[in-house]
Amino acid sequence: MVATDTDEQKAKKVYHTKASGNALATVQQRSEAHELKLYGSCFCPFVQRVWISLEFKQVPYQYIEIDPYKKPKELVDINPRGLVPALKHGDWGCYESTVLMEYLEDLQAGESLLPADPRIRAHSRLWSDHANRHIVPTFYRYLQEQDAEKQLEHAVDLKNQIAKLVTAADPAGPFFLGPTLSFVDAQIAPWVLRLSRVLKPYRGWPDPESGGRWETWVKAIEAEPAVQATTSNDDLYLDSYERYAENRPNTSQVANAVNSGRGLP
Ligand SMILES: N[C@@H](CCC(=O)N[C@@H](CS)C(=O)NCC(=O)O)C(=O)O
Structure with missing residues (x-):
């Protein structure tokens, strides 16, 4: 029988296990053994944060x-929670994307994402905390929500949380602290990319208002070489997030946490 493309028979999309486009070129370029190892997954935004940091710094890894x-052994040996990203440096390993970004800063190799001034560092950490507490979880709540009315509530929430971040950013930008990419930009960049590649097709998320500060920021993030170097082709994101958009059971620890009202893992 020839398969037809009715809804019932339409194959479910599955997450990708191999990067594509620019990210694949980077994977190939960074395939040689090195004492600094990033264990990652091509679709994962938490990985992409750390990956952007490494590419921005241009340190070998x-x-x-x-x-x-x-949950391969090499991952669980570093992170008993079995989540990516995980980093190995020599015989030492660590995990949690924000902690790993801080670790890379502390190595003081390559360009810094946090400036020297303690107050600007605190300001950056404060707004990175805002992204982790309010923007990232709302993104998943919105994407996993199946009820149209509640989707609208989450859309408004996400818009408001982004607006708060924009208010805290340098007025001229284009990035959070001004002309160059810094810690907060790298933290939010993966979800900014997924607004147009995932939330737009699945939930009708609108493009940024033309001429506004947010549009300037989004464009700068999209054009940043370290972001581009870690980004796959659009279909990778569309396919990898269908399970979230349909809220399929046991999609991931993140999805389960959202469904049960717990904080993200
Ligand atoms: N809080 C963690 C979250 C990492 C995370 O949720 N990673 C996902 C992939 S995007 C994962 O490893 N999922 C495996 C699972 O759900 O079992 C971080 O910031 O690193």
């Missing part, structure tokens, strides 16, 4: 693609 749902 090795990228190792793994499937975090299969």
